[in-house]
Amino acid sequence: DVKVTQSSRYLVKRTGEKVFLECVQDMDHENMFWYRQDPGLGLRLIYFSYDVKMKEKGDIPEGYSVSREKKERFSLILESASTNQTSMYLCASSSPARFNEQFFGPGTRLTVL
Amino acid sequence: DAKTTQPPSMDCAEGRAANLPCNHSTISGNEYVYWYRQIHSQGPQYIIHGLKNNETNEMASLIITEDRKSSTLILPHATLRDTAVYYCIVRVSNNAGNNRKLIWGLGTSLAVNP
Numbered sequence: 001d002v003k004v005t006q007s008s009r010y011l012v013k014r015t016g017e018k019v020f021l022e023c024v025q026d027m028d029h030e031n032m033f034w035y036r037q038d039p040g041l042g043l044r045l046i047y048f049s050y051d052v053k054m055k056e057k058g059d060i061p062e063g064y065s066v067s068r069e070k071k072e073r074f075s076l077i078l079e080s081a082s083t084n085q086t087s088m089y090l091c092a093s094s095s096p097a098r099f100n101e102q103f104f105g106p107g108t109r110l111t112v113l
Numbered sequence: 114d115a116k117t118t119q120p121p122s123m124d125c126a127e128g129r130a131a132n133l134p135c136n137h138s139t140i141s142g143n144e145y146v147y148w149y150r151q152i153h154s155q156g157p158q159y160i161i162h163g164l165k166n167n168e169t170n171e172m173a174s175l176i177i178t179e180d181r182k183s184s185t186l187i188l189p190h191a192t193l194r195d196t197a198v199y200y201c202i203v204r205v206s207n208n209a210g211n212n213r214k215l216i217w218g219l220g221t222s223l224a225v226n227p
Contacts, residue, residue: 043217090156100147100204100215104156
């Protein structure tokens with residue numbers, strides 16, 4: 001069974017902390033994505049990566065960075081967490097031939113106090 | 114990018130067909146219609162996509178009108194586990210160049226009732 005896994009389902013951090021969210025996929029996909037989902041706003045793309053060490057900004061990259069050192073792993077980094085980054089974070093992956101057929105992880109609900 | 118319009122919520126009786134509509138009147142010739150769903154507390158799940166012909170897979174059927182301005186996702190025998198938010202998204206197939214993203218609306222919240 002193909003899978004995208006995320007390091008935590010729930011996470012609570014304090015304002016100003018550096019936060020790492022990890023995502024691993026076992027489908028050998030080149031593309032990986034980080035979204036956040038907020039009530040009334042839908043899913044919004046933060047960053048995506050189309051290959052190891054390659055990345056592109058999405059709609060809302062401010063306050064975030066990403067790292068893709070290995071094909072199967074894509075990390076989202078909140079350099080200095082703020083309360084407005086409290087959200088559900090979703091990771092996804094896809095192959096180049098099926099870019100829009102994205103496989104999602106279960107999500108990480110991050111609360112920043 | 115073509116916009117989509119979906120009803121915010123729908124109900125369906127268990128065992129009956131669920132027909133979820135989507136309007137995309139500004140769709141262009143090379144844009145596909147994609148459907149995803151998101152069950153509560155889970156990540157979205159890809160269901161099906163199509164360009165102009167009707168499509169069917171093990172999860173659902175997709176009916177696209179001849180003018181391609183609207184489509185309907187059909188769950189032929191809805192179960193309680195089909196209760197979810199269903200998203201209709203219009204996009205070019207490979208998102209080459211600068212258009213590398215799906216645009217997510219708020220979808221239709223489908224409640225399948227016993």
